Structures are given as structure tokens and as C-alpha cells.
Amino acid sequence: MVYADNAATTKTCSAAQQAMLNAMEQFWGNPSSLHTPGQQAKEALQTAREAVARAIGAQPREIYFTSGGSEADNQAIVSAAKFGARRGKKHLITTAIEHHAVLHTMDQLSKEGFEVTLVPVDESGIVKVEDVAAAIREDTALVSIMYANNEIGTIQPIAEIGALCRERKIPFHTDAVQAVGHLPIDVDAQNIDMLSLSGHKFHGPRGVGALYVRRGTPLLTFIHGGAQERGFRAGTENLPAIMGMAAALEDACAHMEENDAHAAGLRDALIEKLSAIPHSALNGDRERRLPGNVNFCFEGIEGESLLLLLDDKGIAASSGSACTSGSLDPSHVLLAIGRPHEVAHGSLRLTLDRDNTMEDVETIAAATTEVVEYLRNMSPVWKALQRGERNYVIQ
Ligand SMILES: *Cc1c(COP(=O)(O)O)cnc(C)c1O
Numbered sequence: 001m002v003y004a005d006n007a008a009t010t011k012t013c014s015a016a017q018q019a020m021l022n023a024m025e026q027f028w029g030n031p032s033s034l035h036t037p038g039q040q041a042k043e044a045l046q047t048a049r050e051a052v053a054r055a056i057g058a059q060p061r062e063i064y065f066t067s068g069g070s071e072a073d074n075q076a077i078v079s080a081a082k083f084g085a086r087r088g089k090k091h092l093i094t095t096a097i098e099h100h101a102v103l104h105t106m107d108q109l110s111k112e113g114f115e116v117t118l119v120p121v122d123e124s125g126i127v128k129v130e131d132v133a134a135a136i137r138e139d140t141a142l143v144s145i146m147y148a149n150n151e152i153g154t155i156q157p158i159a160e161i162g163a164l165c166r167e168r169k170i171p172f173h174t175d176a177v178q179a180v181g182h183l184p185i186d187v188d189a190q191n192i193d194m195l196s197l198s199g200h201k202f203h204g205p206r207g208v209g210a211l212y213v214r215r216g217t218p219l220l221t222f223i224h225g226g227a228q229e230r231g232f233r234a235g236t237e238n239l240p241a242i243m244g245m246a247a248a249l250e251d252a253c254a255h256m257e258e259n260d261a262h263a264a265g266l267r268d269a270l271i272e273k274l275s276a277i278p279h280s281a282l283n284g285d286r287e288r289r290l291p292g293n294v295n296f297c298f299e300g301i302e303g304e305s306l307l308l309l310l311d312d313k314g315i316a317a318s319s320g321s322a323c324t325s326g327s328l329d330p331s332h333v334l335l336a337i338g339r340p341h342e343v344a345h346g347s348l349r350l351t352l353d354r355d356n357t358m359e360d361v362e363t364i365a366a367a368t369t370e371v372v373e374y375l376r377n378m379s380p381v382w383k384a385l386q387r388g389e390r391n392y393v394i395q
Contacts (some may be wrong), residue, residue: 002360007150007351013203019247022041023240045181048246055249064211064229069177069198070101072211073337076173076194077105077219084141092116093135093143096336122283125154125337143172151333153293162191173320181252204248208241259354263292266352266361270294273365281394292352299394300382301346301375313367314376318349343393
């Protein structure tokens, strides 16, 4: 099997597996217990917290472990919204291309009386800093803009948006789930107040993540109970997962440059090969994208069929976000960059990583070219396009 769906999840690396086994064998105590096994677990928890903090230039006490990226996004956004509301600020800013963990949280808040501005992106899938500036109001309680997009891989001007928010004294949250472990991050240099990350997007285990919250930025308790995570997130700590995540992150950061260079080389080769398919188009900016991200639209075909046939050929790919697959709605991200519905349905996301090879790229390119041609030959839409009864959307 060629695995090309690393944006959905990554395979747990051996450093993470070892750390998890170690946690279960040696640090099975409850970190809140005063006896020796408890205190040993507490120390291991602190070591993991230091490692996660180091990876993004934060202080250990600014890291709160969560059950994943979704929980971190929810807590950051709901916290900032409620603190804003106490001071009469009920306006929230985000973008049209966020992950649903952000968008659906914003939807819920808008039902509760908050006003949400969705800043658009241009056709390359990048947010303009001027548009964020123009959206800011007297009553803006939060700006939340993702670091890198999970579908089309575009990297946003986070440092510039951070500087803008700092100047206007508005808390700035970034969903950096796709970026952490893949791109260098420094929360101070980039003026980030809150940041979400998730273990399983950088070869750690799933069901664990973290929320970074800058000292001085108010945070609300999201899960009530014991005093874990300095009282902000109750529940006995999932130490095996936390230690696994920390080990995976240290490993990813130690080899970031070589991993990125490798993935970017594969990405560029695959983009070149898939561009040779007639009436195909790359989604998202060519330069400002994650090292392993390839996302294409092919005119006249249906993304779901493409995926199933690629799976038959031993290739694991995606039509976009794993969270929307299974629904028939086209991707909100592809619609936001201006792809019409009929084309947005024919999308394919291939996300490559350090474990992929140039041979994988050749296999993927050959199989995709073949399957696209096969599906087009059966497609009434494609026939109508070829007979000139319809106009091509993608030239
Ligand atoms: C995967 C992902 C999430 C959700 O993280 P989980 O740990 O799976 O809850 C949030 N945002 C982005 C951008 C993601 O890619």
C-alpha cells in the first residue's frame, strides 16, 4: 500500500511507540499522587511538557494537554469569546477555509449571539493581512486563523497577522495542527497568543494534543473536575499518549529540514506529473504550501470514484478533509478559492511525508492518470465537454 494521506493521520513513529511503552511500564502512576510512582509520573509529564514547549518556543507552563486538536481549538475559541463578552466584545474573526473544529465552534457561538466575520481567501488560498485588518472592529474579541490548511496546504502569513493583532490588542489564536512538527514555529517572534496542535499529525498517537496559551492571555476551564493542567483541563493525564506525542515532536523537529526537503521534492515531482493530465488544476498556491501537499481538481470526474479506484490499486488518498468525506457536500475550502461545485467534486488530495519515496510518486502518478482517463471515458459530463455542449471550467 502506498500511503498518501498524511494530512488525515500519520503512522505512529518508533520513537513515539517506545515512549508509550515506556510510559506504561515505568510511569503508570497517577501524576497527582504523592507517593513515588505518582511523583515519577509527574516528572515524566513535566519532561513531556518541556519538550512540547521547546518545539514552539513557549514556556512549559503555557502548555495545556488536551485530547487533540479539536478540543484545543474549541477551548481557545470559546474561552476568548466568553472573556470578550464580559467586556462587551462579541465579534469574532476567522477565515472561510478553517478546519471544522474551528468553523463549527464559530457557528455554535454565532447561535449564542456572537457575530462572526469569515475573512475570504484569494484564489491561491491565502488570507490577505489587509482583509484581516479591515475586518477588525472595536468589539472584536478574537482573531483565529489557521497556520496551514489541511486540504490545500497553503501557509498563511501568521507572523504578519500576529503583529497586527498585537498592535490592535486582540488575542490571536492559530490552529497549527498541520504545521507543528513540519514548519518552524516561534510563538514569541510570530506574536501568537494561543496555538492548537495534535499528536497524530506528526507521527505521534491520536487522541492527544495541546493548547499553548501565552502567559497573561485569559483561559477558561473547559472540562471541570480535578486540578490537572493547572485547573484548566480536568482528568487524569493520558501519560502514554502525552509522552508518545512529545517523543514524536522531538523527532520531527530534530529532522525537520531534511524531512521537509524530502517531502517537497516528492511533492514537486508529483505536481509536475499530474499537471500533464489534460484539464487538471493544482489547488492552492504553488509556493506557499506544506512540503508534502498535492491537491488537484480534474474536470469531468467524481472524487469519490477516483478514491475508490486508487484504493483498489493500492493507493491511500483523500478527496479533501477526512472529516467531510462521507458527506456529499463539496469541500468548503475549494469553494472558498473559487472552484465551482462541479469541479470541486473532482478533487484529489495526496499528502506525502518522510516515509514516502520517489517510487511512490511514480506509482501514484501512473495510477491517477489511468483512473482519471477511465472515469472520464464513462462520464456523460466529459462526453458533453468533448462534444462542445458544455464549456470546460479548467482549461
Ligand atoms: C486534524 C486537524 C484538526 C483536528 O485534530 P484532532 O486531533 O484530530 O482533533 C484540527 N485542525 C486541523 C487543521 C487538522 O488538520
